[in-house]
Amino acid sequence: MVSPPTRYLVFFQYFGTKYSGVMETLNDQSIVGVQNYLQKAAQNLKPIVPIKFYISSRTDTGVHALCNSAHLDIQRAPGKPAFNEKQLVYSLNYHLRPEPIRILNAYRVANSFHARFSALSRTYVYRLLMGCTHHSEIPVFERDLCWAPVGGHLNVPAMQDAAQFLLGTHDFSTFRSLNSETPFQSPIRTILQVDIRPSSGFLSHHYEHRGLEFWELKFRSRSFLYRQVRRMVGALVAVGQGKLAPHHIKELLEIKDSRAFPPNAMAPPSGLFLKSVEYNEADLDATVAPGE
Numbered sequence: 001m002v003s004p005p006t007r008y009l010v011f012f013q014y015f016g017t018k019y020s021g022v023m024e025t026l027n028d029q030s031i032v033g034v035q036n037y038l039q040k041a042a043q044n045l046k047p048i049v050p051i052k053f054y055i056s057s058r059t060d061t062g063v064h065a066l067c068n069s070a071h072l073d074i075q076r077a078p079g080k081p082a083f084n085e086k087q088l089v090y091s092l093n094y095h096l097r098p099e100p101i102r103i104l105n106a107y108r109v110a111n112s113f114h115a116r117f118s119a120l121s122r123t124y125v126y127r128l129l130m131g132c133t134h135h136s137e138i139p140v141f142e143r144d145l146c147w148a149p150v151g152g153h154l155n156v157p158a159m160q161d162a163a164q165f166l167l168g169t170h171d172f173s174t175f176r177s178l179n180s181e182t183p184f185q186s187p188i189r190t191i192l193q194v195d196i197r198p199s200s201g202f203l204s205h206h207y208e209h210r211g212l213e214f215w216e217l218k219f220r221s222r223s224f225l226y227r228q229v230r231r232m233v234g235a236l237v238a239v240g241q242g243k244l245a246p247h248h249i250k251e252l253l254e255i256k257d258s259r260a261f262p263p264n265a266m267a268p269p270s271g272l273f274l275k276s277v278e279y280n281e282a283d284l285d286a287t288v289a290p291g292e
Contacts, residue, residue, distance in 0.1 A: 005049070005073035006082040009107045009115055009284065010092070011277075012038070015100035016064040017144045017270070022055055031061075034101055038070070041095035045083070048075045056115040056277050057122050060227070062144070062269035066125075067104060069277045071115040082108075107284045118283055121192060123220040123275040126233045126267065127199065130154055131212040139212070141202045146214065147233075147271035154240030156196060156215065162239040162246035163194040163217075165253065166232055173256040175232055176225035177266070185225065187256070193220035196236070218275070233267035 014022070014034050024035035035053050042051035053070040074083065083091070085106040092103045132138055132148040173187040199216040217236065219229055235252065238244040244262070252260060 003076065003078065003080075003082075005075040005111075007071055007073050007109050007111050007113060008083075008085070008088060009069060009071050009109045009113065009279075010053075010088070011067050011069050011104040011106075013065050013067055013102050013104060016059060016062055018100070019061065021061050021063070022057075022059045022065070022068060024053075035070075037096060037099050037101055038092070041092050042072065042074075044095045045074060045088075045091060046077070048077060049073075054115050056119050057274055059272075059274055060269050063272045063274070064145070065274040067276045068274050069115050069119070069279075071109065071113060073111075109283060113283055115277075119222070119277050119279060121220050121222050121278045122224065123193075123218065123278070124224070124229045125273045125275045126217040126219075126229065127271045127273070128154070128215045128217065128233075128237070129201070129212060130215065131210070137210075137212075139201060139204075139207065144270045146201075147237075147268050149237050149241065151241055153213075154215075154237060155242065156240065158246055159236045159240045160196050162236055162244075162249045163196060165246070165249040166191050166194050166219075170253050171256045172225055172228055172253070173258055174252045174260050175228050175235070176258055177227035177231070178258055179226050181226065187225060189221055189223065189225060189228070191219060191221050193218065227266065230267045230269065230272060231261060231265075233271075234265040235262070237267065238262060238265050 020031045020033050022034045025033045027036060035055060038053045039051060051072050051074060053072050056069040059065060085108065088106045089103045127146040129138060129146045129148040130153050133152050135148060138148050169188065169190040171187050172189050176187060195218040197216055199214040201214045204214065217233055235249055239246055
């Protein structure tokens with residue numbers, strides 16, 4: 001008798017520079033998605049049915065994840081017990097070894113659980129580097145992991161004032177890029193948190209004399225529109241550079257038109273990290289009896 005599939009939620013991280021994004025792409029492309037590698041690793045578990053990862057949060061080419069999540073169903077051969085969470089993490093990581101992708105945790109979840117639709121919120125962090133007058137001054141260990149806007153220093157208090165206009169529920173049409181899903185997606189989103197705080201770089205205490213400053217912009221919402229975070233960051237940096245005043249953020253929101261977004265202002269993908277995906281703790285409780 002064939003046993004029913006077991007559903008798991010996995011949390012995973014990746015260095016996004018070498019991938020086309022997190023989502024699956026055709027395998028014959030020169031650069032493929034993180035999902036391609038996750039599913040290739042999962043086939044080594046010898047499931048009866050090919051395993052598909054249902055990703056909670058899409059990220060673009062060059063965007064990183066400290067912690068993304070996905071659910072998957074594993075159906076094993078008759079008589080084979082379900083994997084426990086630790087076995088699953090170790091096995092997937094073993095087969096992912098050549099890639100900068102790591103499984104962090106796994107949880108058995110109910111078959112009604114969905115990694116994308118069960119998520120309560122998502123948190124993104126964007127890393128800025130101030131003090132560089134030329135891109136060649138970016139420390140080599142920070143390559144592809146931050147954005148150093150032209151001109152060196154930014155007016156952070158003005159950026160913090162401007163960020164307050166993004167908090168709450170708004171029509172974010174001006175702050176989204178258009179794609180095939182745009183006609184079917186409401187532009188209304190609720191930003192639960194916006195923070196701009198000083199941060200640190202990799203071993204940056206060893207080169208404090210260079211006067212470089214790292215800052216983090218943090219955004220939390222139940223969900224975001226396509227490239228919304230990168231557009232919000234770009235607009236706030238424009239405020240920091242004096243190209244926009246803080247009240248212009250409010251005006252951009254009120255225009256509700258993606259074509260009104262300042263040209264070439266969107267932040268590059270390299271500084272963006274999906275920090276976490278939040279769930280109800282009750283959904284992650286080990287209430288599903290182990291199949292052993």
